[in-house]
Amino acid sequence: MKFINNLLDSMEARRRREDRIALMIFGGGCLTFIVIGIIIAIVTGILNAVETANVKSAYGDVYASACQPVPAGNDSTTNLPDAVTPHRLLFLTGDTQRRHAWHSDLPAQWQAENEDQVAIIGCVTEEEIVLETCEYQRDSARSEEAYTVRLERQQYQATIVLINATTSRRIDTLTVTGSEPEPCPEDDGRLTSGEINGGVVSWADFASWAETYIFGG
Secondary structure: OHHHHHHHHHHHHHHHHHHHHHHHHHHHHHHHHHHHHHHHHHHHHHHHHHHHHHHHHHHHHHHHOOOOOOOOOOOOHHHOOOOOOOOOEEEEEOOOOOEOHHHHHOOOOOEOOOHHHOOEEEEEEEEEEEEEEEEEEEEOOOOOOEEEEEEEEEEEEEEEEEEEOOOOOEEEEEEEEOOOOOOOOOOOOOOOOEEEEOOOOOHHHOHHHHHHHHOOO
16 A cells, blocks of 8 residues: 555656646746747837838938828829829838838839939838638647637738828829638648738739829829
C-alpha cells in the first residue's frame, strides 16, 4: 500500500512539474509576443511620425491635412482644378497626414513632388470585409471542454476620393473590390484560427479612371 501511495505521489509530483514547465513556456511565449508587439508599435509610430513630418515639409500643412477627415459632399467634375494638365496628384491615406504607398506608383509626370505641383489630392481608404466566419468544433486534449476554431473569409476593398486640392471639393469616387476568398475548407482536424483572404487591389485598378481627371476630365 505504501508503495502504491509513493507511486501516486511521484506521478502527481511529475504532473505538477510538467504543468509548471508548460506554464513557464506559455508565459515566456506570451511575453515574447508582447515585447515584439511593443517594439513593432514603437517602430511603426516613429516611421509614421517621420512620414507625417516629410509630407508637411513637402506639401504644407493644409494639403497634408486634406484627407483628415476625407471631405464629405457630392462628387462633381465641375470641381476639377483650372490648372494646366496634367493635373498632378498627391495620394494620401485617408484620415492621416501620410502619403499612401500608391503615390510612389504614379508615373513621374502625374506625381506631385511638392506643394506647388499639387492639383488633385486622392484620399485612399482600404478595408477588409468579413464575408463569412467558418467555424470548426474541437475537443480539448486536457479537459472535457470543447472549443471553436474560426476562419474569417475576408474580401479586400479600396476607395479613392479625388478632391480639388485648392477647394477640397470632391471630384469623383471609385471603389474597387478584390476577388472573393476561397470557400470554407473541409475540416481535416489541423485547421487553426485565422483568415482566408481574397485578392488585393492595386493602383493599376484605378489608373485608367484617374487618368481621365489628370488630363482634364
